[in-house]
Amino acid sequence: MASSSLEDLYLQMNMKISNIKKLLLLRDIGEDHSRKPVLRKIQNEVIFVHDLLNKMESQFKQQEKLKDALKELQKAAGRDQKEAQHLFEHIPRYLPKPPKSCSVVPTVIHKDQTKAEEPKSEKKPAKEKKPIKEAALITTEEFESVPLYMKGRITYDQINAVVQEINKAVVGKYRILYQPLKSLNSQLRSLYHRFIEEETKDTKGVFFIVEDDIKEFTQLKLDKRFQSILSILRHCQRVREIRGSGLIRYAIC
Structure with missing residues (x-):
């Protein structure tokens, strides 16, 4: 969008400069009072070209700002890429294992079942293992x-x-x-x-x-x-x- 508007301003400025060149060829008519309107037209064209130049300067500044912003984005993307590569190359060889999930099976009692069947042989509860504290790996x-x-x-x-x-x-x-x-x-x-x-x-x-x-x-x-x-x-x-x-x-x- 910015580039197209800049191109339009460039074409307008060239056209106005061309008109000014043609009008300056007739500057000798300024001695003739009847031709003063032509000189005023030249003056107006010059003022218009000056305005166009100001607009072009503004467009150039915006383009420079966009270019600087793109450079910063490029640098940030480069830093992120290096960091991602570093993390990829330094993945710890031994990662902590996820805790085992346990599911509880609900006991379903049927209408015709008044008492739960007693187990034939009760197993002794397993001894609870004492935890041993270990040092975590360095990140x-x-x-x-x-x-x-x-x-x-x-x-x-x-x-x-x-x-x-x-x-x-x-x-x-x-x-x-x-x-x-x-x-x-x-x-x-x-x-x-x-x-x-x-x-x-x-x-x-x-x-x-x-x-x-x-x-x-x-x-x-x-x-x-x-x-x-x-x-x-x-x-x-x-x-x-x-x-x-x-x-x-x-x-x-």
Whole structure:
């Protein structure tokens, strides 16, 4: 719409300029008082052309604004595309599974049925499993928020790999603690007693592990990179330290 109106103004201006050129050829008639109306017509045409030029300038400014707006839209689309590509390339390998849905089947009592049939053999209720708290994986947004001096060359996947190994150690430890002591062999009993000795009043109700648990249940190397990743996990509030009795306990937040 704007381009068509601009083209119309351009054609009108050319036509008026052409008319002015023709009229200027007759400017010598200005000496003749009887020809003064022609000069007035030239003046009017010049004024009209001036107005057309003002309109064209306004149209050009609008076109410039539209062009700038399109450039901003293009930049925004480019940023969105890069962000979408980054999210696509950094989809976590292990996503939390959706909770299993359970459906309740209503009991239908027929008119001729006065009592529900008693089961022939009642099964003992299954023991309720005690939950074990695990650390959540780091999101890409959290990874981007970690200061560069903390990350260094550590990658997003390396951090979440350590999170999974820490969770493995936590689950391995508390599965042993949740078992009856009589059901454990001598090796597991030794671990059980160590776990109990490492607990303090500050660890009540807290899921934690120590370096010996990491060595026992995982293949992680407790090197400088591991310590750097622990700093990142503390920054992202996945673990916290509880110190005491010469031990560093890594508690799950």
